[in-house]
Amino acid sequence: xxxxxxxxxxxxxxxxxxxxxxxxxxxxxxxxxxxxxxxxxxxxxxxxxxxxxxxxxxxxxxxxxxxxxxxxxxxxxxxxxxxxxxxxxxxxxxxxxxxxxxxxxxxxxxxxxxxxxxxxxxxxxxxxxxxxxxxxxxxxxxxxxxxxxxxxxxxxxxxxxxxxxxxxxxxxxxxxxxxxxxxxxxxxxxxxxxxxxxxxxxxxxxxxxxxxxxxxxxxxxxxxxxxxxxxxxxxxxxxxxxxxxxxxxxxxxxxxxxxxxxxxxxx
Numbered sequence: 001x002x003x004x005x006x007x008x009x010x011x012x013x014x015x016x017x018x019x020x021x022x023x024x025x026x027x028x029x030x031x032x033x034x035x036x037x038x039x040x041x042x043x044x045x046x047x048x049x050x051x052x053x054x055x056x057x058x059x060x061x062x063x064x065x066x067x068x069x070x071x072x073x074x075x076x077x078x079x080x081x082x083x084x085x086x087x088x089x090x091x092x093x094x095x096x097x098x099x100x101x102x103x104x105x106x107x108x109x110x111x112x113x114x115x116x117x118x119x120x121x122x123x124x125x126x127x128x129x130x131x132x133x134x135x136x137x138x139x140x141x142x143x144x145x146x147x148x149x150x151x152x153x154x155x156x157x158x159x160x161x162x163x164x165x166x167x168x169x170x171x172x173x174x175x176x177x178x179x180x181x182x183x184x185x186x187x188x189x190x191x192x193x194x195x196x197x198x199x200x201x202x203x204x205x206x207x208x209x210x211x212x213x214x215x216x217x218x219x220x221x222x223x224x225x226x227x228x229x230x231x232x233x234x235x236x237x238x239x240x241x242x243x244x245x246x247x248x249x250x251x252x253x254x255x256x257x258x259x260x261x262x263x264x265x266x267x
Contacts, residue, residue, distance in 0.1 A: 010053040014107040017046035021100035025093050036092050037083070043096070044080065047073050047103055054110060063111025064256035065102075067130060072102035074134025075141060082171075086163050095141070109260060128186040129252065135179030136220075140245050142172040143238045150234070173227060176241065180220045183248070187217060208258075212251035219244030 020043035024036040031039070051070060054061050079095055146168040153165065190210075223240040226232035232240070 007053060010050055010110065011107060013046055013050045013053055014103050017043050017050055018100045018103045018107075020046055021096045021103065023096075025096035025100060036096075040076070040080075040092060040096060043099060044073070044076055047076070047099060050103060050106065054106070061111040061113055062126075063109060063260050064253045065106040065109035066111045067133065067253055067256070069102045069106040070130050071133045071137050072099050074131070075137045078134070078138045078175075079141075086167070111256075112260065125186065125189050128182050128189065132179045132182035132186060133248065133252075135175050135182065136245050136248060139172050139175035139179060139241060142168050142175060143241050146172060147235075147238055169233060172241070173224075173237075176220060176223060180217075180224060183213075183217055183220065187213060207255070209251050209255040212247050212254065216244045216247035216251060219247055 020039055023039045023043075024031060047069070051066070051073060054066055076095055076099055079092075145163065146165060149163070149165045149168060219240060223232065223237060223244060226240070227237060
């Protein structure tokens with residue numbers, strides 16, 4: 001635990017954001033739709049402040065927990081947009097709990113101070129990678145909602161609540177496709193411009209992060225190919241999505257967790 005390395009502003013904003021997320025998560029059944037949306041909006045704004053304080057602070061910090069926090073914030077951003085288009089989308093309590101947990105984790109493990117970038121393009125490379133995390137995380141959330149809707153239909157229990165099953169399936173694969181494009185761009189940039197981005201001696205190498213990231217790319221490529229050529233859908237498609245997302249999570253977040261927490265170093 002390296003909470004002491006977080007700035008006081010980050011700590012205050014993080015506690016406020018976690019508390020704001022906890023309101024709709026713990027009292028979803030007792031809050032009106034308007035009240036829960038207001039609480040989520042306040043938490044989302046505070047969460048953005050936490051991220052800005054960490055990434056733009058002196059020194060800026062990043063690591064496995066901030067990466068998860070950014071991913072959660074992106075998922076909540078997607079939900080905020082979708083809830084306007086699909087008011088029947090029902091995931092407020094779960095996403096609020098996810099946001100609260102992500103903020104608290106980033107407070108406990110705020111990451112390591114970032115060195116001066118070897119290239120002005122390095123932040124763009126990071127942004128592509130984190131954006132792909134967010135899109136695949138949104139796909140996982142939609143796949144979970146799709147599985148829940150399918151179960152409700154099978155059990156004939158409140159089958160007309162929430163979003164239609166086919167709509168959820170269509171949105172899931174849209175997020176997978178968008179995430180796949182960004183993940184491909186991230187891997188190509190690291191492979192072709194590794195030394196330019198990270199400095200001399202930092203060319204592409206087959207470490208744990210690279211191996212898991214490439215394996216996740218192969219899993220997502222197989223999912224999209226199976227969907228296009230063989231009509232994969234339902235449980236088979238969801239399982240492949242979960243496997244690919246787990247491999248991607250083990251890529252950056254897993255390797256950084258081992259370096260920062262298990263080994264106690266940031267290099």
